[in-house]
Amino acid sequence: MKKNEITVPLIPNDLPWINVEEGGVDLKGKQKYLFYFWSVSCINCRQLSGDVLKETNKFNNLQVIAVHVPYSEEEKSIELVKEKSTEKGFSLPIVLDQNYHIVQACHIQAVPSFCLFGLMESLSFHQWVMSGLKNYFVN
Numbered sequence: 001m002k003k004n005e006i007t008v009p010l011i012p013n014d015l016p017w018i019n020v021e022e023g024g025v026d027l028k029g030k031q032k033y034l035f036y037f038w039s040v041s042c043i044n045c046r047q048l049s050g051d052v053l054k055e056t057n058k059f060n061n062l063q064v065i066a067v068h069v070p071y072s073e074e075e076k077s078i079e080l081v082k083e084k085s086t087e088k089g090f091s092l093p094i095v096l097d098q099n100y101h102i103v104q105a106c107h108i109q110a111v112p113s114f115c116l117f118g119l120m121e122s123l124s125f126h127q128w129v130m131s132g133l134k135n136y137f138v139n
Contacts, residue, residue, distance in 0.1 A: 008033055008117045009105035011095060016078045018085060018094040025065055025093050034064045035106060037097075037113040040084040041071050045112045049088045056092075066094040067102050069111050 008027050017024045027033060036052055038045035056064045066085070070076045076098050085094055097103055106115045 006106060009102050012101055015098060016096045018078065018082055019091055020093045024095060025063065032062050033117040034062055035067050035102070035115040035117070036064060037067045037069050037103065037106070037108050037111045039069045039071050039111050040075055040081055042111050046088070048112050049090065053089065053092070064092045066090060066092055068094055068096045069100070069103055069108070070096070070098065
């Protein structure tokens, strides 16, 4: 699958959300979307989450959505994800990708990962580390 063939994924209505009103986030706006794929048990994710918040808060035209990817059945608990995200100071929208629909749509193979979708809703950037991502925020 080529990068330009991946578009903003449809998020199933039945997935639980944290830090948003019921129904999730409207992905039909005219802005850039950064999907940050992470897991509560991922050491690299815990170390990176502060950087993600700090860097992405600078950009008004960027909607960040944290996609929680469970490593186990226990990690599908909304209470566990709420607790861990609160500890890290996550105020951004979090969707719990319980059955890996978003992961599959974005072709994610590891966490942490990032997918940045541009104004035309096609994938602009796909990477599993933060370096290099800043260049795409400014445009």
